Amino acid sequence: MSHQTETAAFRYIDLFAGIGGFHAVLDSMGGECVYAVEIDKAAQDVYEANWGMRPLGSNDKGDITLDTQTELEVNVPEHDVLVAGFPCQPFSKSGAQKGMDEIRGTLFFDIMRIVNDRKPAVVLLENVRNLAGPRHVHEWDVIIERLRKAGYRVSHTASVLSPVKVAPEFGGHPQTRDRVFIAATRVAPLRPTPEAEEALARGRIVLPDPVQDTDETVKPIALDHLKMQRPWNLMADLPLDEKNVGGSSVSVDEWRWIDHWERLVQRMRAMLAHEADRAGLPAKEIPGFPIWANVWTTDENERRAALEGAAGMAWKVSHLRKNYELYDRLRSYDAFLASTEKGADEKGADESRWTPNWLGTTRQFPESRQKMEWQAQDSGSIRDCVISMRPSGLRVKQMTHLPALVAISQTPIIGPLERRLTIEEGTLLQGLPASFKGATWKQLGNGVNTGVVAQALSAQVERDAALLELDERGRRVLAAVRETMRVTGGDLREKIAAAVTRGQAKVSRTDVVEGSRAA
Template identity: 45%
Template sequence: MSSAPQPAFTYADLFAGIGGFHAMLEHGGGHCVYVSEIDAKARDTYARNWIDPLPESSRPQVNTDITTATPAAGDVDVPAHDVLAAGFPCQPFSKSGMQRGMDEARGALFWNIARVLEDRKPAVVLLENVRNIAGPRHRHEWEVIIATLRELGYRVSDRPTLFSPHLLPPELGGTPQVRDRVFIVGTYIGPARVAAELAAGLKPEPVVPRAPVNGWDADDWRTEWILDDDSTITDLARYQLTDAEREWIDVWDDLVARHRRATGSKLPGFPLWTDHWVTESSLDPFELGAMPAWRRTILTKNARFYDEHRKVINAWFAAHPQFESFPASRRKLEWQARELESLWETVMHFRPSGIRAKAPTYLPALVAITQTSIYGPRARRLTPHEAARLQGLPLEFTFGDQKDPASYKQVGNGVAVGAAWHVFRTHVEQNAADLPSRLVESVLGASRTPETAVSSTRPR
């Protein structure tokens, strides 16, 4: 009886979410041996897409709380693996005593990752977190993370690798989403060699720069490339705009048109707050002086805008008496749509701070709340499946019968597949001499285009 072929490399997926790291590591030829995710609904989505389709003998070990598998003493309950990937939560570390390294990491979830690295020593560690983890407010946490990884024997840059999927062209796995994330990527070379390299001044650079790849112009993105045909969407009406929402847009769109006819130009880019459209001479300088500078600037600009376009604005108000009954947040507009001539040509967001309209190129970062992008030409919101596509997940990815708010939340917490693949592949290429040859050959032999890429479905 022949044994099953050995995978090129194995990996553990911690804080796994719905499988962004899984998608790109499988594309690189890896096989998942361990998954840890504490959120039951996210774990179900992960299993539905990545585990359940596998034969039972090939399924990874599933853990529901990594803290139970990483005791302070004794072996960790994680099998041996070549790559450890983790989109870990960032928790503040104690500053008591200003200690550094493993002792201080204790108590934060990063410590559980460190325990696995300490026991299993995978060849590569790949971590992902929000941009702020490397910012000034988290400088101490950042230093502890880097010091801990080096103490454990990983060659790692002390400068963050910051990257976003909108900087990648479609054929390399990019997607139309501005999603700046910090990646920390390290190769295991042992503590002694790490210390020697640092002593010799050999500090690795960030894996990739935050810059467009291969000359790609991010303004060439088109939101429509990640959209499904409306005819294929079950319960399409659930995502279409309500009558009230259409009215909000129609009324504002009339102002866009009136202003363009009167001036020949677009609306200004600062937030338009109609409740503060008064003459500049009526503004109280003492009240303005007591305000934060940002608010004072906006109110002054709005007053000047009203002074300059009073005739157009008053006629618009008169034509739409219902505008006064709109919710306060819908009486505000922020125009970022450049030279487009209608709100219905834009991508919109209904935010607590107002309606924001931008060109339908790349989208703002998905977040773990239901503040979903509205695609004006189709008068509807992105579906959870389209949000998953925006993260680079495959066409066949499914949330089953899960309720939409949970699906949007899971996608908003996820990892962008194309960005992660670009960073990981580049790191493997740069560190090939110190990595297992089977891992290097598999990753560098895989297509530069993840199987989930937008380029496989966008119009040619």
């Protein structure tokens, strides 16, 4: 925990802080972090190494519950902005539990304890997209209800934002990463400006009642005006390092699987050209449904059993039928080539056995490598693409943008560079500078994208500018965010890099002081 300096534009707290994605944005906007809390020790280390403070909250463990779940007021300092990338947890559905009791025992309870006690002007929460999905309708309704009852304007419609949808000049990055943002702004000013105090006293300003808000009165924040207007280009837009980088190599087995599937891709392309020629139509693209070689068979009994086993799962039945049809078409193409004068491939192998032979080799692979999903449209080769080794199979995509960063086992392979994405490049994808120290793939995957956070906060303060102008704290936040976005256009990379440099310098100064004391 720290105390505000005279030069800070506003104060903020960073809950479930991870490695500090929110910190990067708010620090670069002139804010000062007066409280940060993160329970994971490895993430604490990275946070401290880059921001010069250990996110332990007001205790020595980084456990937010130790600072909030007391009968007294929360042990959290006053602040203007609260940010949190909180975990999604189920809430009680018992009719006997209402209000704060309904969320007791969840980490959202801790957020609301702080919100109710400290009443920050701005609250910005981030979560996975599923929070606003059909499986979490109850949780979503409760979150919005609790924030509104605490006196905050917030839309019931989810704001789903992703860096890939934002142009790079506005802070976007070539990564698909859909996240839900909940932007809540306090209605009644805690510290009204003199003008607002007089206007409120005379009734010239009538504050809205958040509990009565609807989707019509409070719109979700949106970034449609910042949309990417051209295809992303990974080589130029990330950018990617064309050199071979240590720790990014692809294993011999992985190349064997990739090149084996490449043979099928080229075979399918030849088959599609043949079918189009016979029909007098343009050739179709390689199918985009998941190709499951592990289910390919000509045995009708096996097919029937698989379809019956998938009964009730329409998507799976559809994929199975498409796979059986594809296998039959490939076998027909084998027969056609075998019937020609040549009847053998360039190596002299019997064309009539091409697909069964390919399948026989495939069946020797791990089951997850017997599946492939082609999302690369008209790309010429798998090696021209981004390849992800997923539990559900190989996924092949164009060299435009990357999937969301997840575990190290799924780190994308950059086909043209014949290596994996590096941790430094993953750091850039999240909008952090290459100088950022110590992050792991798991931590990056759990983090927030700084470009999206900056634009989300900007959209929130502009939507609720009239409310923020009434409050001294809100006015400071509004002015700081507006000025930063005016100067940068939303591309905060240089400011964030400078913030990281300042944070790392704090660590260096601390080391020097501790070293001199030890001496």
